[in-house]
Amino acid sequence: MNQKDFNSLKEAINKKKPILVSGCLLGMKINYKEEGSLVEELRELLLHGKAIPVCPEVLAGMSTPRDPAEIVVVNGERKVYNNKKIDVTDLYNLGAERTLAAARTSGAKIAVLKSKSPSCGCGKIYDGTFSESLIDGDGIVTALLKENGIRVISEEDFLECIK
Template sequence: MNQKDFNCLKEAINEKKPILVSGCLLGMKINYKEEDSLVGELRDMLLYGQAIPVCPEVLAGMTTPRDPAEIVMANGERKVYNDKKIDVTELYQLGAERALAAARTSGAKIAIMKSKSPSCGCGKIYDGTFSESLIDGDGITAAYLKEHGIRVITEEDFLECIK
């Protein structure tokens, strides 16, 4: 996490500004396996009204559980395919648009997103082979939020920051 992201997060926490947070990190059982990735310190922010929960996949109408998906490069474009080789890129893009709308509506300037996710991953994502190999890159929503001026960090960055 760079210094600007660190400062933005500290300011948001200290001034009780809204922070967009992946719903699975808040204890919601909405990831592709219908599980959560609870971070207790983030759930506390939800209880105090500071965390704005989002799940781009759910916002796009995907079910839980759902087939795992990963980003691949196809003809020079980033595409999202599930493990059945079905192109689900449009749903992921719709989820990104709806997550950005949530950020804008709430006034959130920073998002804490689930690491490695094809939607929320920031900095590292799976390589598209479903082999659990990581590559540098951002998920569809993380990249879209960044393109529109929202700072994005992972739950790992958040935990490091609050130490």
């Protein structure tokens, strides 16, 4: 995490500015396996009215559970395919647009999103082979939020920051 991300997070927490947070990190059972990944420190932000839960896949109308998906590059374009080789890029783009709308509506300038996800991954994502291999890159939502001036960090960076 760079110093600007660290400062933005600290400012948001201290000044009670809204922070977008992946719903699964708040314990909501909404990831592709219908599980959550509770980070207690993020849940505390929710309980104090600072966190705004989002799940791009749910916002796009995807079911829970759902088939796992990963990003691949096809002819220079980022696409999202599930493990059945079905192109689900449009749904992921819709979820990204709706997440950006939530950020704009709430005034959130920072987001803490689930690492490695094809939507929310920040810095590292799966390589598209469904082999659990990671590559450098951002998920569809993370890329869109960053393009629109919203700082995005992973839950690992969040935990490191609050230590």
